[in-house]
Amino acid sequence: ATGNLWGPSPERGIYKTTDGGKTWAHVLKVNDDTGATELVIDHESPTILYAAMYQRRRTVFGFNGSGEHSALYKSNDGGETWSMITNGMPYNTANAPTPRPESLLETGRNSIAVYAKDTNIVYATVEHANGGIYRSIDKGETWTKMAEITAVPRPMYFSKLKIDPNNDQRLWLAGVAMQYSEDGGRTWTGNFSRAPHADTHGIWINPKDSNHIIQGNDGGINISYDRGRTWDFANTVPLGLFYEVGADNSMPYKICGGLQDNNTWCGPSQTTNPQGIRNDDWYVIGGGDGFHAVPDPNDPDIVYGESQDGNLFRRNVKTGENKQIRPRQEEGEKNYRFQWNSPIIISSYDSNTIYYGGNFLFKSTNRGDSWTKVGGVDLTTNVDRNSLPIMGKVPGQFSRSRHDGVQQYPAITTVAESPVNKNVLWAGTDDGNLQVTRDGQTWKNVVDKVPGLPKGTYVSRVVASRSSEGSAYATFDGHRMSDFKVYVYMTNDFGETWKSIVSNLPQNNGTVSVIREHPRNTNLLFVGTEYGIYASYDRGANWTKFHNNLPTVPVDDIQIHPRENDLILATHGRSIWVMDDITPLEQMNDTVLGSDIHLFDPRRSVMWRTWSNKPLTSDKAFYGQNPPTGAMINFYLKDALVDRQTVAITITDASGAVMRTQNCTRPQPAPTPAAGGPGGPGG
Secondary structure, three states: OOOOOOOOOOOOOEEEOOOOOOOOEEEEOOEOOEEEEEEEEOOOOOOOEEEEEEEOEEOOOOEEOOEOOOEEEEEOOOOOOOEEOOOOOOOOOOOOOOOOOOOOOOEOOEEEEEOOOOOOOEEEEEOOOOOEEEEEOOOOOOOEEEEEHHHOOOOOOOOOEEEOOOOOOOEEEOOOOOEEEOOOOOOOEOOOOOOOOOOEEEEEEEOOEEEEEEEEEOOEEEEEOOOOOOOEEOOOOOOEEEEEEEEOOOOOOEEEEEEOOOOEEEEEOOOOOOOOEEHHHOEEEEOOOOOOEEEOOOOOOEEEEEEOOOEEEEEEOOOOOEEEOOOOOOOOOOOOOOOOOOOEEEOOOOOOOEEEEOOOEEEEOOOOOOOEEOOOOOOOOOOOHHHOOEOOEOOOOOOOOOOOOOOOOOOEEEEEEOOOOOOOEEEEEOOOOEEEEOOOOOEEEOHHHOOOOOOOOEEEEEEEOOOOOOOEEEEEEOHHHOOOOOEEEEEOOOOOOOEEOOOOOOOOOOOEEEEEEOOOOOOOEEEEEOOEEEEEOOOOOOOEEEOOOOOOOOEEEEEEOOOOOOEEEEEEEEOEEEEOOOHHHHHOOHHHHHOOEEEOOOOOOOOOOOOOOOOOOOOOOOEEOOOOOOOOOOEEEOOOOOOOOOEEEEEEOOOOOEEEEEEEOOOOOOOOOOOOOOOOOOO
16 A cells, blocks of 8 residues: 555555455554555565665655655565664665765655565665665565666656566666666666657566566557567557647547647547547647647637646648747746646637746737737746745755655636636636636735635636626646645626535545536536536535446536537546537426427537548557547437337428428447447547
8 A cells, every 4th residue: 555645644554364354463663654665575575575765755846755654665474573674785774874964864765576586586676876776586575776766767757677587687667768678777768669659667578488578658558579679559448648638610620639658649539530530630730748728719720738847839730830839037037937738728719819827827829929918917826836845844955856846836727718707817726826817917815715725725726707897717726735625616796705505526536637618508517526426406505426338437618619509627547538419407497307308409510521541450449539429419308208109309490391200219228349349438
């Protein structure tokens, strides 16, 4: 049990069961700050176990990745008792060098692996100022250092060490590139294996064939049959970590979004291929980690995107032209700060005007060619994070992985422009400020007026309402402070007063990342949570889990297409999902619910000429679903149809002549899908 990343937790450590998992004993606990990250068993002597214990804490502003309690542990009695491995280790206080180094007690994340054919041989990585790769030939009793810490790539993030099951001199180490050694860890190279994608997190080696390797990385799953020289891409698994999603107004419209460490992409919401939407229908418009991707609503060739920490660009997807438009500080100014996922919005009043959040709110009236600061003031608390303690002390020069993963702090996380008054702007920050301006210049921080909100809570989203210029919604995410409550609010007076609209949303079961208001029905709201999406027909008074065939997955962003009325979701794990034509949700109300039958307004339909324009290569292809062909007609029945009962839908032309009559019967249960096969629902 690694334990809570964001706070102390007593459950950290190693657990043992002797009744098949019915009950568990907590057999190794160091303290509330130190959890177990690895557990390895000696398969020849199964009473011998090794564990890696890791003291670390992440906060909204930084990271402390080390302490005196990180270490390797060993048990000789099946996990009943444990002892710290110290002989030959850089954190050994009994044999510390003189003078005692200040870095002695700063140990980070460690990894351990046992050689399958001879379990006397054990390897370990130790994150320490004097750490590196270690080898033991006596079941971990004594250790020899094989290489310096430089061979251990970013332990906080990777630290997966694998021994070739058929050669104890061959080692693999996960990192940005896979590190490889053929001499027992003495020398390493990142070039032996041409890794297909950066950031390797998982490595499996076939125990019967060392040439057969499976690698899990930030781009997906790759398979090699020649020990990493060439790779196959298992690109049929419906996985994808989209932070944000956007859509343009072309016909059919395209969807753009940013993937975790896998670029910024655009692709069609529909194709003329009846098989569906293939992976190769999508294309990359920017590199790095992808986040917001905002197409120009009036020019489908222009998309604004970014990679991490403020690297903003404007891409012409027709010509390929790409221009970096990151706001730059003037000479003598302090560097601007940008969040990992910095917000971009295009003004609904003028598509040449864009806003971008840093520690200032930046505004451009020429599509990012030049910038001004709205109001000219830093909208964060401007706190110096290097003065803030983590695990009881301020991380210093000897702390391992210091602030890794949080490059800049504090900064703006969310921005909104009122659709009623272009001068009304909102901005939320990662250090808990919620700012509003009514004149496009003068800012007021209204977060203290939000009831029941802990100070400093991260603002996950602010959305200006169409109901009035003073109306807005705000969601807050406290999990980075070890607070997993749900916070959803609305205001009608520019933030002077706030009302919680959490209502019946589940508490302590996943925080809220996003809220959206329907563009025409301001009573219809959606929120994206760690466990899916919820809808409210009464402006937050009541919420309903909106599930159907959507997997239980974090929903990080929500868009509603203004023309097609499609609901578009960015999920953290299952890619992009679309619900076509949510007009029934838009027009649902108490009157409809009380009627025996109700016909919803059909949206405009297009008859597309489809053709199979892609080859049928094999089962190794993924197809996302196209929208249903033809015209969708939605109606509501108060009571379900019984056997042999029908509902007749009559289609007429403009003169009233009957063109077609469709009899709708009671729907039959959907057949259970066969296992395997290409395609599948969703993006």
